[in-house]
Structure formats: C-alpha cells, structure tokens
Amino acid sequence: MKFYATFTAFAxxxxxxxxxxxxxxxxxxxxxxxxxxxxxxWGLFAVFRRQPKQ
Incomplete structure (x- = not known):
C-alpha cells in the first residue's frame, strides 16, 4: 500500500x-x-511522516 501511495504522490x-x-x-x-x-x-508527507513510538 505504501508503494501505491508513494507512486501516486510523486505522479x-x-x-x-x-x-x-x-x-x-x-x-x-x-x-x-x-x-x-x-x-x-501532502501525499508525500502522509506517507513518510514519522511513526509514533509505542
């Protein structure tokens, strides 16, 4: 799913x-x-944002 989101954002x-x-x-x-x-x-920020530590 991350690949498709990244591809769409770059496109x-x-x-x-x-x-x-x-x-x-x-x-x-x-x-x-x-x-x-x-x-x-916005898509690139959403894909590559820092994940919170649990």
Missing part, C-alpha cells in the same frame, strides 16, 4: 511541475496545477 507532484513547465502547450488552468502540487506534497 501528482510531477504532473503539477510539468504542467507549470509546459503551461503554454497544454493550457491547463492554474488552480488545477496548484491542487495537483498540493496533493502531491
């Missing part, structure tokens, strides 16, 4: 970065790209 992050890099070519709205970036960053 969203890459889509956001590439969307801004090629914004003139694909004409994707800026709010959509910002949401993809935010979800990618």
């Amino acid at each position: 969203l992050l890459a889509l956001g970065i590439l969307g801004f890099a090629f914004n003139g070519t694909f004409n994707v709205p800026t709010p959509t790209l910002l949401i993809e970036l935010a979800l990618g960053i």
Whole structure:
C-alpha cells in the first residue's frame, strides 16, 4: 500500500511541475496545477511522516 501511495504522490507532484513547465502547450488552468502540487506534497508527507513510538 505504501508503494501505491508513494507512486501516486510523486505522479501528482510531477504532473503539477510539468504542467507549470509546459503551461503554454497544454493550457491547463492554474488552480488545477496548484491542487495537483498540493496533493502531491501532502501525499508525500502522509506517507513518510514519522511513526509514533509505542
């Protein structure tokens, strides 16, 4: 499950970065790209957060 979450987070992050890099070519709205970036960053934090000791 961690692999799928990590893959999805990196994919969203890459889509956001590439969307801004090629914004003139694909004409994707800026709010959509910002949401993809935010979800990618949030996903990486959720996957790699420090686990509490028990």
